[in-house]
Amino acid sequence: MTIIITAFERSPDGGKGLARDMRVRWALEEVGQPYEVRLVSFRAMKEPAHLRLHPFGQIPTYEEGDLALFETGAIVFHIAARHAGLLPDDANARARAITWMFAALNTVEPAILELATATILEGDKPWSKERLPLVEERVRNRLGQLSARLGDADWLDGAFSAGDLMMVSVLLRLKSSGILDEFPKLAAYVARGEARPAYKRAFAAQLAINAG
Amino acid sequence: MTIIITAFERSPDGGKGLARDMRVRWALEEVGQPYEVRLVSFRAMKEPAHLRLHPFGQIPTYEEGDLALFETGAIVFHIAARHAGLLPDDANARARAITWMFAALNTVEPAILELATATILEGDKPWSKERLPLVEERVRNRLGQLSARLGDADWLDGAFSAGDLMMVSVLLRLKSSGILDEFPKLAAYVARGEARPAYKRAFAAQLAINAG
The missing domain is CATH 3.40.30.10 (Glutaredoxin)
Structure with a gap:
């Protein structure tokens, strides 16, 4: 079909x-x-x-x-x-890959969406300049935790999965902000995603x- | 186990x-x-x-x-x-129930998290009072769309599912704000969730x- x-x-x-x-x-x-x-x-x-x-x-x-x-x-x-x-055959590994999908969408992306809102929808507001560092700090907090978990691995849990696809997609939204480059392991992770055929x-x- | x-x-x-x-x-x-x-x-x-x-x-x-x-x-x-x-047997109905899980977590909850951030983490900031209506408006926008889809149905897609469990859980965070009561169909939907044994x-x- x-x-x-x-x-x-x-x-x-x-x-x-x-x-x-x-x-x-x-x-x-x-x-x-x-x-x-x-x-x-x-x-x-x-x-x-x-x-x-x-x-x-x-x-x-x-x-x-x-x-x-x-x-x-x-x-x-x-x-x-x-x-x-996009998902491993082993049941436990599969559940963990699905976990990273949800983590990308419900734990990492909300902070990144807030940053997009702060810069795009509220970029012209009187509080914009003073508030932005707070929003960025919440993004950095999440990225620091994610980077610590990823460590030197290529992907979040074994082979590339739908969890990585989603996490890389979410992190790509940060590229223009410069924040991603503060976390070299994550920047390299995103680059590995972008390099896939x-x-x-x-x-x-x-x-x-x-x-x- | x-x-x-x-x-x-x-x-x-x-x-x-x-x-x-x-x-x-x-x-x-x-x-x-x-x-x-x-x-x-x-x-x-x-x-x-x-x-x-x-x-x-x-x-x-x-x-x-x-x-x-x-x-x-x-x-x-x-x-x-x-x-x-928590999930229907029919493959298509199952995929739709899973859709509502993701919609609750990635489309509805981010707006609600922003409201929590605005009132709790940033409630004492100089911009708090002026900014809050904007944040609330984004929540109302989502709730209006959700209410229109729910209509007079008991649950989002047929029988109660994990999608409803997640959506009700997300909406419950709004209870103290009073915003949920502006959408009587959603308030009743949440009440149906809370009434489950x-x-x-x-x-x-x-x-x-x-x-x-």
């Missing part, structure tokens, strides 16, 4: 690969599944047809026959659960839509 | 059921699995022994034989995947540790 995902007609990041369809594209490339992309405008994202697919009016969505999913974490998990390549194919595919 | 979870020796909420061990207790009660609780102090949470279990120095953790997990979403998913009662048993168990 054909897999159809949605992506921004024009991504706010202009093709830097930070829109969330990138996470789904990357997962599909890792497991070797072809997919089609339906582009949606900002206006269409808030209209009833799209809201039926995605109650929060965002991208990406995932359609495959009569299955329709939203929420990047759930889509990546669905892909990883049905195709070899599947990542590169996914990146090129979203860039082709958003460039120019 | 005995299941052992960790919880706060003294919960910051004094037993209101907002600490994250509550989500795991509730899941275990829903599927009828007994468990033991190991209490950890704030100091012990930051020490090497606990950090080996939980790299971000938080609770809860989950141990079962040689499996050790952290991250509430992952623990609840693990419980739901191994025992009947499994929720009540879990709540009583954590209250017994934290009260008095």
Whole structure:
């Protein structure tokens, strides 16, 4: 059955690969599944047809026959659960890989989202300059803990998994802030993710839509 | 094998059921699995022994034989995947229930965490009063979308699932703010969650540790 995902007609990041369809594209490339992309405008994202697919009016969505999913974490998990390549076979190792998916999305990303909110949505507010260091400190706190756990390993728990895919995707949002470079082990971890052939194919595919 | 979870020796909420061990207790009660609780102090949470279990120095953790997990979403998913009662049998319905788990943790909870940060960590800052309405508006935006999707249904997608357990748990954090009451359908949804016998048993168990 054909897999159809949605992506921004024009991504706010202009093709830097930070829109969330990138996470789904990357997962599909890792497991070797072809997919089609339906582009949606900002206006269409808030209209009833799209809201039926995605109650929060965002991208990406995932359609495959009569299955329709939203929420990047759930889509990546669905892909990883049905195709070899993103989750280990051993039950305990699998549970730990899934743990890193949730940790990326619920422990690391909220602090990074706050930083995005502080700089983008609240960048022009009178408190912005004074508040930013507090927000950055909360991000550094999480990154310090993550870096300590990663240590000198290539990936978070054995072989590359959907947990790494999600963690690298979350950390990529920090690249322009300079904070990631304060944690050389994490910067190298992210670079290892970006060097994967599947990542590169996914990146090129979203860039082709958003460039120019 | 005995299941052992960790919880706060003294919960910051004094037993209101907002600490994250509550989500795991509730899941275990829903599927009828007994468990033991190991209490950890704030100091012990930051020490090497606990950090080996939980790299971000938080609770809860989950141990079962040689499996050790952290991250509430992952623990609840693990419980739901191994025992009947929290995920539907039908593959598509199961994928949708898992979607709501991720939506609760990565789309709804970040906005609610920002509100907690704004009122607790930054409540004494000079910008606090002026900034709070912006943060609350972002929460209302999410709740409005969620309420529209829920409509008059009892649960988010058919029967009660781990997705509802997680969404109700996330929304409960808003109770003291009054914002939840602005969305009567969501307030009733949360009340349905709290009325479940499994929720009540879990709540009583954590209250017994934290009260008095």
